[in-house]
Amino acid sequence: MIVIRDTDLLKGKRLVATIGFFDGVHLGHRFLIDELKGIARAKNQPSAVITFPEHPRAVLHSDYQPKLLNSFEEKLEQLATTGVDYCIVLDFTIELSRLTAQEFITSILAEKLHTDALLIGYDHRFGHDRKDGFEQYVVYGAACGMEVLKASPYDEGRTAVSSSEIRKLLTDCHVEEAARLLTYPYRLQGTIVNGYKVGRKLGFPTANIQVDEPFKIVPGIGVYAVWVYLKGKRYKGMLYIGNRPTLDNGDNITLEVNILDFSGDIYNNEITVAFIYYVRGDVKFNSLEELIEQLGRDRETVNKILIS
16 A cells, blocks of 8 residues: 555546545445445556545544544554555645535545545545535536445445444443454553552552553453563553552553563553453452452463463
């Protein structure tokens, strides 16, 4: 996949394109892109996904805080796995948001991006106030020599797959089902920072993670089996999200991982965790001894789940 930021590089090409934010690049997105590639092959033209580096609503409303499944870099990585020829990165601006669907199709898609055929997502709308629908898009496209096609619904509409549904699954701790809809385990990337070092005293030293992308969804409170990617290697990990009620640490939510079969100073290192399985919810134990016993059982569970 070639990432295009300078649209002048597209001169002389005729593209088959689709457009969207594509947060998560999930099953539904991949179904759409597969259909796009099929049309492109039939026309003997390159396929292109047009997307935005920032959530459009965040541009339009400065106080809006999107809840994301991917950072922009992660989205590009996932789009690259689809086999699409081009990813065109279009900056979403206030000026762009004011274009009607007709203006957008004519001045941006046709004239600037040289789109020969446009595949519209099954329920996707664009343009100022999203007033127009697919029938109008067809008319606007025909006026400038562009074929506008409606995508087929994923699974013939029987299965609902959406970024919002996956966000809810993660918030509710259903990381296995989220991974099925995403087609890959959900990940968080961050920097290892200093914590309270209580885990070390309990015999379960943990790495506290400060997530790099502030708008990414953090799964619900509890204990998870995760794969840990650190310094080019993969390790088993037992990850905790919560406020450590047994230790009375207040309301501050921490994200910390006990890396199995690992020791060493890793502060300030980059770390990535991939969520594989929800082990249990958070519990306030009557004593530290009870907590230590439960952590031992959790560790055994994680060891059994994560098969190298």
